[in-house]
Amino acid sequence: MKNYNIAIDGPAGAGKSTIAKNIAKKLQYIYVDTGAMYRAMALSMMRQGISTENEEAVSKACSLIKITIEYIDGLQQVKLNGENVTAFIRDEEVGKNASVVARYNTVRKKMVELQQSLASSSNVIMDGRDIGTVVLPSADLKIFLTASSKTRAFRRWKELEEKGILSNIDDIEADIINRDRQDMNREISPLRQAEDAVLVDSSNLTIDEVIDKIILLFKEKCKGDLI
Structure with a gap:
C-alpha cells in the first residue's frame, strides 16, 4: 500500500508546526516536526558547552548523538x-542555535x-525548511x-506574552x-520554495482557514482517493 506524504516548508514563525499538527489529526497521519529534531541537536551542543559556530566540533559530536x-x-x-x-527544545536560545x-x-x-525513513513507512505530514x-x-x-x-513577530510576541514572558516585538522581528537570511543563504539545503510547491501566505488567514485550504489542495491533488 502506498504511503502518502505532505511537505510543508517556510520561514520561522509562519505557523508550519501548528498547521501541520492540526492537519495530521484531521487526516490521521503522523506529524513529523523536523525543526524539533534540529533543536534537540542544538540543545545537546549547548549542554556540552560546544559552540554551534564551531562546525568541526559540532560534526564530531554529532556522530555520538542519537535523536529519535x-x-x-x-x-x-x-x-x-x-x-x-x-519540554526543553522550545527555548528561544535553542531555536537560534x-x-x-x-x-x-x-x-x-x-x-x-x-x-x-519515517516517511517511507507511514503516511506523514512533515514541516521544515527543505x-x-x-x-x-x-x-x-x-x-x-x-x-x-511583522505578522510572524506579532504572533511570537503574543505567544510569549501569554506565557508571562516580557519581550520586545521589534527585537523579535529583527531576529x-x-x-530568514541565515536559512536562505546557507550553503547546504537553503530555504527556498520548491518549483512544484503551492505558495500559501497566512498573514491574513486564520489557522482554520489555512488548514482547510491545504486539506482541499491535498484532496484535489490526490483526487479524493484517500480521505
Whole structure:
C-alpha cells in the first residue's frame, strides 16, 4: 500500500508546526516536526558547552548523538540519547542555535536519513525548511507556507506574552529577519520554495482557514482517493 506524504516548508514563525499538527489529526497521519529534531541537536551542543559556530566540533559530536521520535497518546515526543527533551527544545536560545547547526552537512545528513525513513513507512505530514526540496522531493503535496515578518513577530510576541514572558516585538522581528537570511543563504539545503510547491501566505488567514485550504489542495491533488 502506498504511503502518502505532505511537505510543508517556510520561514520561522509562519505557523508550519501548528498547521501541520492540526492537519495530521484531521487526516490521521503522523506529524513529523523536523525543526524539533534540529533543536534537540542544538540543545545537546549547548549542554556540552560546544559552540554551534564551531562546525568541526559540532560534526564530531554529532556522530555520538542519537535523536529519535516517538508518539505517546498521539503526541510527538523527541528523545535525545534516550531522554525526553520535548519540554526543553522550545527555548528561544535553542531555536537560534538550531538554525546554526542546521547549516552543517553532517548534521543535515543524519537528520534527513531519519526523516526519510519515517516517511517511507507511514503516511506523514512533515514541516521544515527543505522538506519539499531535499527530504521528500516526491511528496504528494508540497506547500510553502509564509507570512510577513511583522505578522510572524506579532504572533511570537503574543505567544510569549501569554506565557508571562516580557519581550520586545521589534527585537523579535529583527531576529526573525536575521534567521530568514541565515536559512536562505546557507550553503547546504537553503530555504527556498520548491518549483512544484503551492505558495500559501497566512498573514491574513486564520489557522482554520489555512488548514482547510491545504486539506482541499491535498484532496484535489490526490483526487479524493484517500480521505
